[in-house]
Amino acid sequence: MLGAKYMPGVDSTPKTDLPVLLPVKESARRGQLFCDMGGRLFLDVKPQHLVWLMLVILLWSGAAQAASKYGVVWQFQTVFKWTPFILKGFALNILISIFAMVIGTVAGAALGLMQVSLLLPVRRGSWVFTQFFRNSPWLVLLFSVMLLFPFELDLGFAVIPVPDWTKAVVGFSLPIMANISEVVRGAVVSLPSGQWESAESLAFSRRQTMWMIILPQCVKRMIPPWINWYCILTMATPLCSIMGVEESVTHTVQALNAEGDKPELLPVFYGFLLFIHFVFTYPIARYSIRLEKMYAVKI
Amino acid sequence: MFKPVIKSALCAAVALGFATVSTTADAGNDRFKKVLERGKVVVGVKADYKPWGFRDSSGKLVGMEIDMAQDVADALGVKLELVPVQSSNRMQFLQQGKIDLMIATMSDRTDRRKIVGIVEPNYYTSGTNVLAKKGILKKWADLKGKPVCGKQGAFYNKIVAKRYGAKVIAFVNNAESKQALRDGKCVAWVYDDSSIGSDLASGEWSGFEMPLNSEDDNPWGLAVPVDEQNNIWGNFMAGMQYRWLTSGRLIELEKKWGIQPTAFLKMQKDKLTPARKHLK
Incomplete structure (x- = not known):
C-alpha cells in the first residue's frame, strides 16, 4: 500500500467497464515511489548489508585455504589486531583524495571554461593541455611528480619539508584536473543553444550568460561525473604505495610482513x-543523488 | 604487462631525478654538520623485512636494523628519526638527502657503490637460494626455462635469469610470491637463504625444501651519501660497524630478534678483534 490512502480504481481493478483515466499526479508519484524502492535496494547501505559483505569476505577467505592449519578465526583476529594501523593508512588515502580533488576541481573548472573561450589561442592551448593530462597514464604522472619535486623547499629563511603524500596530491590532481576540464566543457556544450540565444536577446553579456544562466544549469549535469571522478580517484590512491607513501596498501603489506608473509x-x-x-566510497554515490536533487534547475 | 610501464616510468623519472639532484649535491661534511645542527639523524630502514625492519601492531618500527640505527643516534647524542624505505627507492632517498643514513638490508654491489657511499666493514651477509617443492630441483641448472618467483628489487633476480635461464616473475612483496609458489605458478621462490631457512624452520612449509647450494654469498652494506663516504660521516659509520662486529653487539641483536646465528658474524668478530696481548 506504500503508506498511501486506499483509492478505488487506482489501488485495485476499477469496478466499471468504462475507461478510467488515472490521475496523472498519482501515477507519477507511484512511478517515483517505484524508482525509490528499486533504488533503495541498491543504494541504501544499512547495517545488515555490512554484515552480508563481511560474510562474503569470510567465505572467500575460508574457501581460499580450507586445508590450512590457520583457521578463519585466527585470520580475523590478525586483521583485527592490525585494523588501527591499516585505518591510519586509509586516513591518508582519504586526505590525499580530498586535497587532489579540491586542487583538480578548481584547476579543472578554470581549464574547462578556457576550452569554451571565444579566443582561439586560449581554446586551442587549453585543449592541448587537457588532452595531454587526460591521456597520460596516472602512474607515469605520479612517478614524474614524485621524483621531480624536492623533498624540502629551502626558502633562504626557512626550510619547508615536502612530505611524500603532498607530492602524491599534486600527482593525482593533474589527471583529475584534465578530466574535470572535460566535464565542465561537456556540460557547457550540452546545454541547448536556445539558452545562449534567448540570453542574448535579453541583452545579457557573454559573462553574465555564462555565470547567471549557463553554469547554474550545468551544476546538476556535472555532479554525477564529478562524484564519479572522486570515487575513481579514491580508488586510485593506493597507486602511490608503489612510491612508498605510507597509505593503506603500504601498511597492509607491512602488516602482512610482520605476520611472517x-x-x-x-x-x-x-x-x-x-x-x-x-564502505567509504559507496555512501558517496548515495549522497550524489541528493546533491543532484538539490542543484536541479528546471528548464 | 604492468611491470614494464612501472620500469620505464621509473627509468625516465630517475634519469630526470639525477639531472636535478646532481646540481644541488654538495661535497664535504655538510650532511654530518646538518645532523649535528638539527640534533636529529634520519635513518632509512625497511618496514617490510622481518626481523631486520618491520612494524609492531601499534605501527612502531622495530627490528635488528632499527636497534642499530638507535645505536648510531645514541653515539652521536642526537634524536633518531626513522624513514621506511623500499628496495626500489632506498638509494634515491639517500641521494636526494631525504635520509642521512641507510641501513636497509642492502647487498653490497659494485653498481650500487657508484650511487651511494657503502662503508666497510660490512655488517651482515646472506646468500641466494630457492624454496621449492621436494624432489623437483637438484641443481641450479634445473631452473632453465622454468618460472621462478622473486621479490622486486632483489639483485639476484637478474643473476638467476642470466646465469641459469630461469624466467623470473618478481612480485612486490613476499606473501604474493609465496602464494604463487603454492599455486604452482612457479617452480621455486628465489630469496635470501637465511630467510628461507627460518621459513622452513617454522614448520609451515612441509613438502618444501631448500635443495640447492647457496650462491653469491653477498655482504650487506649500510650507506651514507656518496660524497661523504671518505669524510667524517663515512669514517664514523666505519667505526660504528667495527665496534658492532668486535663487541659482539650484532651477535647479541641477532639472538634478540630470533635470527639463525650466522657464521659470518662469528668469523668477523674473531678476525677483527685485535690481539690485545701487548696490553697484558
Missing part, C-alpha cells in the same frame, strides 16, 4: 582493504 592472510587482508574502500 603467510599466504593464508592474503585474502582476508586484501578483503579488508576492499571492505573499507567500499
